[in-house]
Amino acid sequence: MTSWIDVGSDADIPLRGARRLLIGQTPVAVFRAGDGALFALIDRCPHKHGPLSEGIIHGRTVTCPLHNWQISLDTGHALGADTGCTPTLQVASRDGRVLVDVAPLMLAAS
Amino acid sequence: MPVTPRARPRPNSRPRLVVIGNGMAGCRAVEEILALAPDRFAITIIGAERQVNYNRIMLSPLLAGDKTFDEIVLNDASWYADNGIELITGCAASAVDRDARRVELEDGRVLPYDALILATGSNPLMLPIPGMDLPGVVTFRNVDNVETMLAACGKGGRAAVIGGGLLGLEAAAGLARNGMDVTVVHLMPILMERQLDQSASYLMVRELERRGIAVLLEAKTAAFEGRERVEAVRFDDGGVTPADLVVVAAGIRPNADLARECGLDVKRGVVVDDALRTSDPSIYAVGECVEHAGLCYGLVAPIWNQCRALASTLASDGALAFKGGETGTKLKVSGVEVYSAGLFAGHDRQEDVVFRDAARGVYKRLVFDNERLVGAVLFGDADDGPWYLSLIQSGASVIDQRETLIFGRAVTEALAGANPRSAVAGWPDTAEICGCNGVCKGAITNAITANGLSTLDDVRAVTKASASCGSCTPLVEALLASMLGEGYEAGPAVKTVCRCTPYGHSLVREQIIARRLTSIPAIMQELEWTTPDGCASCRPALNYYLLCAWPGEYEDDKHSRFINERAHGNIQKNGTFSVVPRMWGGLTSPAELRAIADVADKFKIPTVKVTGGQRIDLLGVKKEDLPAVWADLGAAGMVSGHAYGKALRTVKTCVGTDWCRFGTQDSTGLGVRIEKFMWGSWTPAKVKLAVSGCPRNCAEATCKDIGVICVDSGYEIHLGGAAGLHIKGTEILCKVATEDEALEVIVATTQLYREDAHYLERIYKWMARVGLECIRLRVIEDAAQRLALFERFVRAQTYSQIDPWAERARGVDSDEFRPLTPALTEAAE
Numbered sequence: 046m047t048s049w050i051d052v053g054s055d056a057d058i059p060l061r062g063a064r065r066l067l068i069g070q071t072p073v074a075v076f077r078a079g080d081g082a083l084f085a086l087i088d089r090c091p092h093k094h095g096p097l098s099e100g101i102i103h104g105r106t107v108t109c110p111l112h113n114w115q116i117s118l119d120t121g122h123a124l125g126a127d128t129g130c131t132p133t134l135q136v137a138s139r140d141g142r143v144l145v146d147v148a149p150l151m152l153a154a155s
Numbered sequence: 156m157p158v159t160p161r162a163r164p165r166p167n168s169r170p171r172l173v174v175i176g177n178g179m180a181g182c183r184a185v186e187e188i189l190a191l192a193p194d195r196f197a198i199t200i201i202g203a204e205r206q207v208n209y210n211r212i213m214l215s216p217l218l219a220g221d222k223t224f225d226e227i228v229l230n231d232a233s234w235y236a237d238n239g240i241e242l243i244t245g246c247a248a249s250a251v252d253r254d255a256r257r258v259e260l261e262d263g264r265v266l267p268y269d270a271l272i273l274a275t276g277s278n279p280l281m282l283p284i285p286g287m288d289l290p291g292v293v294t295f296r297n298v299d300n301v302e303t304m305l306a307a308c309g310k311g312g313r314a315a316v317i318g319g320g321l322l323g324l325e326a327a328a329g330l331a332r333n334g335m336d337v338t339v340v341h342l343m344p345i346l347m348e349r350q351l352d353q354s355a356s357y358l359m360v361r362e363l364e365r366r367g368i369a370v371l372l373e374a375k376t377a378a379f380e381g382r383e384r385v386e387a388v389r390f391d392d393g394g395v396t397p398a399d400l401v402v403v404a405a406g407i408r409p410n411a412d413l414a415r416e417c418g419l420d421v422k423r424g425v426v427v428d429d430a431l432r433t434s435d436p437s438i439y440a441v442g443e444c445v446e447h448a449g450l451c452y453g454l455v456a457p458i459w460n461q462c463r464a465l466a467s468t469l470a471s472d473g474a475l476a477f478k479g480g481e482t483g484t485k486l487k488v489s490g491v492e493v494y495s496a497g498l499f500a501g502h503d504r505q506e507d508v509v510f511r512d513a514a515r516g517v518y519k520r521l522v523f524d525n526e527r528l529v530g531a532v533l534f535g536d537a538d539d540g541p542w543y544l545s546l547i548q549s550g551a552s553v554i555d556q557r558e559t560l561i562f563g564r565a566v567t568e569a570l571a572g573a574n575p576r577s578a579v580a581g582w583p584d585t586a587e588i589c590g591c592n593g594v595c596k597g598a599i600t601n602a603i604t605a606n607g608l609s610t611l612d613d614v615r616a617v618t619k620a621s622a623s624c625g626s627c628t629p630l631v632e633a634l635l636a637s638m639l640g641e642g643y644e645a646g647p648a649v650k651t652v653c654r655c656t657p658y659g660h661s662l663v664r665e666q667i668i669a670r671r672l673t674s675i676p677a678i679m680q681e682l683e684w685t686t687p688d689g690c691a692s693c694r695p696a697l698n699y700y701l702l703c704a705w706p707g708e709y710e711d712d713k714h715s716r717f718i719n720e721r722a723h724g725n726i727q728k729n730g731t732f733s734v735v736p737r738m739w740g741g742l743t744s745p746a747e748l749r750a751i752a753d754v755a756d757k758f759k760i761p762t763v764k765v766t767g768g769q770r771i772d773l774l775g776v777k778k779e780d781l782p783a784v785w786a787d788l789g790a791a792g793m794v795s796g797h798a799y800g801k802a803l804r805t806v807k808t809c810v811g812t813d814w815c816r817f818g819t820q821d822s823t824g825l826g827v828r829i830e831k832f833m834w835g836s837w838t839p840a841k842v843k844l845a846v847s848g849c850p851r852n853c854a855e856a857t858c859k860d861i862g863v864i865c866v867d868s869g870y871e872i873h874l875g876g877a878a879g880l881h882i883k884g885t886e887i888l889c890k891v892a893t894e895d896e897a898l899e900v901i902v903a904t905t906q907l908y909r910e911d912a913h914y915l916e917r918i919y920k921w922m923a924r925v926g927l928e929c930i931r932l933r934v935i936e937d938a939a940q941r942l943a944l945f946e947r948f949v950r951a952q953t954y955s956q957i958d959p960w961a962e963r964a965r966g967v968d969s970d971e972f973r974p975l976t977p978a979l980t981e982a983a984e
Contacts, residue, residue, distance in 0.1 A: 051978040057970065060344050060353075061688065061714040066975035075975065079688035080352050081345070096730040099718040101691040105505055108691035110718040110726050115691075119505065145977075 047135070048148040055141050058083065063107070065098040068150050074098035075136060075143060076118055078105050084118035085136040085145045091116070091129025169197045172469070173258055173266050175248045175413065176274030177202025179211055180442025180458050182230050184272060187466030189238055195470050198240045199266055201258070203247035206298055207231055212455065218301050218329030251417040253435055270437055270469060273414055273425055277407035277443040277453070282317065286379030292401045295326045304402065308333035312399035315339075315388045317376050319346040323404035324359070324488050327368050330402070338369040338396055340376055340388065342405075350484055350495040352687055354511070354518050355534040357676035362491050362516070371396075409444045409451050424451045429476035431465040441465050448479050456484070485540050494540030497530035497547040498522060505529065510561040511683040512536075514587070518680060520687055521561055526552035528560065539563045579630050580637040588634070589620035589627045599631065603638055611635065629657050652914075653692035655684050660696065660913035667704050675701065675712060689715075696914035699801065702837055703909050706951040713968070719799035722971060723959045724781055727774065732781060734760075734773040735798035736788050737834060740808040740826035740846075741769030750791030754784055768805030768843065770796055779972055785960035794958040797834065801915070803905075804843045806830040807855065811848030811865065820865035822848035825894050829901060835956035836948070839912040839921075842905065857885045860918040861901055866890075870897040874904065874927065875919040883919050886927055889935045903934045903944035910947075 050068075058064055058077040065074050065088050072088035074097050082105070088098045095111030105118045115124040121131040135146035172188075174181045177200050185198060202208075206224075213227035235242040243260070250259040257267045279294035281287055293303045304326070307314070311334055316327045319341030331337045339346075345356040360370045375391040379401055387397045409424030420426040420434035424446030431439050431447075441461050443453055452458055460477055467475035486493045498505075510519040515535060521543065522530035527550055531543040542564045546553055553560060559567045562581075569581045579588075584597030602608055602617045614631055615621055621631045652660055663682060672678045675697050679689060689697065694715035701709040713721050724732030736751070751771055755763050762774035776784055785795075797804060806829050809815065811822030826846040833844075845856035846863040856862030858878035862885050864871040869892040873885035888904065891897050907930060912921040922930065934941050963972070 053975045053978075057975060059714065059970075064970070064975045066977055068977065081348055093728065095728075096726075099722070099726060099730070101694060101717065102714065103688055103690045103694065104507060104686060106690075111728065113691065 046148050047146045048151055049137070049144040049146050051142050052145050053143050055138055055143060058143060061102045063098040063100075063102065065096065068147050071150050072096065072098075073134065073145065073147070073150075075145060076102055076107060078102060078118060082118075083136045083138055083143060085134040086116070086118065086121055087132045087134070089131060090114055091121075091123055091131050092127065097131065169195070170269035171267060172196035172198045172270045172272065173268040174198065174200045174272045174274055175251075175258065176200075176272075176276055176442070176444075177204065177208055177242065177244060178274060178276050178442065179208065179229065179455070180276065180462060181272065181274030182208040183459060184274065184441050184462040184465050185238075185240065186230075187462045188470045191466050192470035193238075196270070198238075200235070200240055200242050201246065201248050201260065201266075202242070202244045204297060204299075205245045207235070207242070207244070209298065211296075214295065214298070214301055215325035215329050217298070218304060218326065219332045224298065248413060251413055251438070253417050253438070256437065268437075270439065272465070273433070273438065273440040273444060274442045275410040275413060275444045278410045279403065280406040280408055282376060282403060282405060284376060284378050286381065286385065287403070289379050289381050289385040290383070291381070291385035291399065292379050292403065295322055295402050295404045296407075304330065304400065305333065307400040308335055310399065311335065313338070313397050314400040314402065315396060315398035316402045316404060317388070318404035318406065319343070319370065319372070320404065320406065321347055321350070321486060321488060322407075323402070324363070326402045326404055327363065328366065328488070328490075330400070331366055331368050335400065337367075338371060338398070339363065340371045340374045340390075340396075342373070342375055344373050346370070346372070347488070347493075350486065350493060350532075351534070352520065352532055353676050354509075354520070354680055354687060355493065355532055357674065357680055358516055358518055358534050359488065359491065359493075407443065407453060409446065411444055414438075414440065414444070422446050422449075427477075429464070429478065430468040430473055431461055431477060432468065439465055439469070447477060450479055452479075454484050485537055492533070492535060492537035494533040494537035494543075495531065496540060496544045497528075507687050508557075508561045509685050509687055511680050513681040513683055519561055523553075523557065526554040526557075528553050579633045588630050589618075594618050594620035596634065599634055600638060603635065609635070609639060652696055653690055655679075655686040655689050655693050656682060658682060660916075663697070664700055664704075664911075667700055673701065673705055673709060675715060695720075699837060699839065699914050703951070707954045713971075720801070722778060722781065723785075723795055723799060723963065724776065724778075725799040729775075731775045731777055733798070734776050734781070734784055734788070735766060735770055735796040736793035737796040737830070738770040739830050740806055740823050742823065742827065743771075747791055747793060750788060750793065754787045757787070758784055760784075766798070766805075768798070769807050770798075770805060772798070779974060782963050782966075782969070782972055786964035789958070789961050789964055794834070795960040801838055801840050802842070803830075803833045803836045803838065804841050805845075806833075807843070807845035807859070809846075809848045809853040811846075815848055817851060818848035818865070819867050820848060820870065820894075822846040822854065822863070822865050825863065825865075825870075825897065826854075828894065829898060832898060832902065833905065833952075835958075836905070836909070836952060837955060838905070838909055840915050840917045842908075842918065844901070858882065859885070861904065863897060863901070868892065870894070872897060872900050872904075874930070875922040877917060877919045881919070886922075888927070888931060899941065899945055900934060902948050903941040904930065906944040906948040906951075907934055909951075910944075 052066055058075055060077055061079050063074050063076040065072055074086050074088035076084045088096050090097055090109040092114045093111055095109040097107050097109055097116055099110045100107040106115050108115050114127050117124055121133040123129045137144045207228055208230040210227045210229050213222055216222040217227055247261050248258050249261040257265050259265055279296050293300050314330045314335040314337045316323045316339045319339050327337045327339045345353050346359050363370055376388055377391040378389045379385050380387045380389055385401050387395050389395050411421045411425045414425040415421045425433055425440040425444050426446050427433055427440050431441055433440050442458050464475050464477035467473050484495050506523045508521045517535040520532045528546045533540055556567050566581050582596050586596045588594055588596050599618050599620050606617055608614055621628045650659055651657055670681055672681055678697050695717055698712050698715040718726050724734055758780050760773045760776055764772045766772050806826040808823045808826030812818040813823055842860045844861045845854040845859040847854040847856040848865045850864055856864055857873055858876040862873035871890050872888045874888045876885035877883045908918055
């Protein structure tokens with residue numbers, strides 16, 4: 046099952062930038078890589094729950110602002126020597142709107 | 156309207172095939188059908204345009220004057236006649252009656268069909284803005300548009316092209332060739348963002364500028380203005396550019412009107428299956444009007460595949476289904492070869508390999524998913540594009556060739572099984588290694604053999620290769636290693652900026668100035684970065700270097716800044732921020748303290764603490780509250796303390812002669828003066844100052860980056876202290892007699908540090924690297940250099956001494972501080 050919500054327009058997510066939103070109590074980060082691709086992750090670093098949405102985005106990686114862990118935007122996994130994983134969400138761009146599938150969060154809540 | 160005579164009798168038994176659309180896709184589909192079964196159908200083609208089928212891709216050469224209309228015709232009148240095709244031009248189909256199986260034309264005629272192909276193409280996107288209907292505003296889709304544009308060119312003047320996609324750039328190049336003064340306006344930060352990435356876009360912008368075409372990126376057009384015809388383009392930021400001709404090339408939209416009106420399944424385009432069949436089994440669709448598996452296609456290669464599949468469905472066994480998927484796009488945009496294929500946006504576990512040849516303006520990027528090649532972007536040298544595409548399509552493991560793949564097919568195949576590190580060993584002798592001094596590979600290998608060279612310095616001395624900018628050093632070293640094998644020992648490794656580059660900070664800083672590199676993509680291209688957009692280490696460094704090198708010219712890239720400098724506060728462990736307003740020289744007032752107290756109450760700020768730098772820290776401020784907090788502090792006259800930045804932090808003082816019985820000078824006054832002079836300045840790492848009024852040193856000036864100790868006869872300037880991770884006392888730089896001299900020395904030293912240090916290198920580390928004597932020679936001994944440094948600092952301050960808090964309280968960069976608010980929830984699927 047999917048449950049897509051409209052989180053904003055394409056222009057709201059700048060290149061190499063991210064925006065944050067709350068789904069219930071869960072922070073979600075929506076990223077746009079330098080090549081334009083969109084990603085959505087739970088906005089918590091697997092290390093110490095740092096807000097990944099505030100990190101520097103390079104390639105398809107975000108560097109957490111708290112302790113420089115590098116998290117893959119594709120998989121949510123920590124890269125390099127660190128281990129840990131942040132859940133990813135499906136994200137899509139349709140007719141200029143950015144949609145995020147929040148079904149996994151709703152399942153978790155129910 | 157011209158109706159071609161029937162060339163051969165049409166037996167009534169033949170099914171009637173009607174094609175709506177006399178463009179490239181419609182005619183190509185008919186050609187494919189005729190090739191499989193020349194006599195299967197009685198064919199009628201309906202075209203809304205006056206002309207026979209011409210090559211729409213060639214509109215640009217037509218505009219540029221490289222081709223005539225006759226040269227771009229694909230199917231002339233005799234083709235229709237020879238194949239017995241009835242052609243109706245200059246008359247559009249107005250409706251499809253699916254029950255009666257007939258097409259109605261706008262002149263009232265009715266054509267029955269047994270099978271119908273919709274090849275209605277696409278329409279240019281119109282902009283919903285004022286002035287779109289002004290004379291002189293045209294789109295770029297057909298021969299008539301080209302004629303309008305050529306008529307405008309005859310008068311010369313200025314043209315604006317709205318849209319930096321393929322079509323827009325072709326239009327711009329054509330207009331420039333015809334003598335117009337052209338500006339390309341593009342909404343996105345990257346030209347041709349569907350085909351290029353930022354690095355390739357940088358090269359494209361450079362190429363267009365070389366041809367005299369101006370490019371405005373991230374520019375949103377708000378209106379076309381003019382009285383009787385268009386005179387100017389206005390942007391949403393209020394800017395205006397004059398234009399006698401506006402070409403709107405903002406994209407295309409599938410033309411699915413007929414299909415929609417007759418009730419076929421239509422989303423963005425006419426929905427078809429792998430057989431190109433619509434939701435009505437006797438109606439097919441092909442070309443730009445089609446949507447297949449959620450995708451619409453606008454490039455020739457996949458559309459030709461559609462035509463073949465459609466022919467297979469209609470005239471054969473249908474075995475050749477259309478699969479969509481990967482196709483390469485080889486484009487020649489105003490003479491520059493560009494190739495893109497596969498995925499170069501987000502994908503699982505992707506890794507990039509990047510090759511840049513700054514001298515030739517070449518950029519190549521290959522995208523790997525584990526062992527497979529999944530995408531490629533080539534700029535400037537696209538010869539290997541189809542080869543890469545075949546590797547992408549095959550899906551086979553390329554792990555054995557991965558190291559050499561980026562160098563192209565010839566090198567990869569020559570080196571199959573060879574040592575991958577010696578890719579350069581496989582290059583021809585004529586390959587240029589050192590672009591600065593024009594040294595080719597053969598000259599270097601000959602010199603190594605003939606002169607028995609064994610070190611990099613030897614090679615530099617004999618051949619001059621790698622002796623100038625040094626960017627070919629890795630290649631020369633690889634050559635030495637490949638020829639001498641074990642006998643070659645590389646020199647001491649330079650500490651590189653990061654893993655994206657083989658170069659160190661100093662070389663990068665020198666090259667930014669020497670080659671006038673003014674943007675991050677420019678540095679990455681010209682210094683041959685190995686990643687598409689750097690990393691969290693190099694990007695902030697490059698952003699600082701550019702800001703320092705080109706004050707007032709370089710536009711700060713906030714996405715290359717660490718969050719603290721982007722949000723102008725210090726991020727805390729729970730994602731909140733701390734706010735430290737400036738207190739000049741550690742002085743405050745009842746009014747400031749009241750304002751701080753009010754802000755703490757109003758925004759429920761949990762912690763208020765006195766810092767070690769003689770100011771007050773408000774901790775635990777929610778990010779979305781920051782602009783309002785700053786507005787309130789600003790109303791009480793306070794500005795950002797830059798406690799979060801690689802910037803001038805505090806100037807700590809003691810009370811000096813104002814109050815202290817031991818004070819020798821006005822240390823508080825000097826501290827305030829220095830801070831007011833230097834605040835807002837960005838530096839390689841944080842800079843903390845202090846001024847003590849006597850050698851008792853109550854302001855602890857001897858563990859600051861720069862300290863002043865006042866004595867009876869003047870001021871001792873101290874440099875290079877630290878009291879953090881490392882504890883280090885300062886060393887004395889000089890002693891001066893007056894406050895003015897003290898300020899001049901401090902400012903000049905800071906500017907030298909700004910221009911010379913490596914990013915994140917504190918003053919004490921910089922001093923250890925270059926030596927105090929070297930700093931003293933340049934700042935103290937050489938008065939002219941001191942003055943020049945001082946003046947450069949002052950000039951930079953005119954651009955950076957702007958309170959970032961006040962700007963943001965006014966609404967600058969508001970998206971940074973506003974969370975997204977999810978809107979309507981779609982029904983769960």
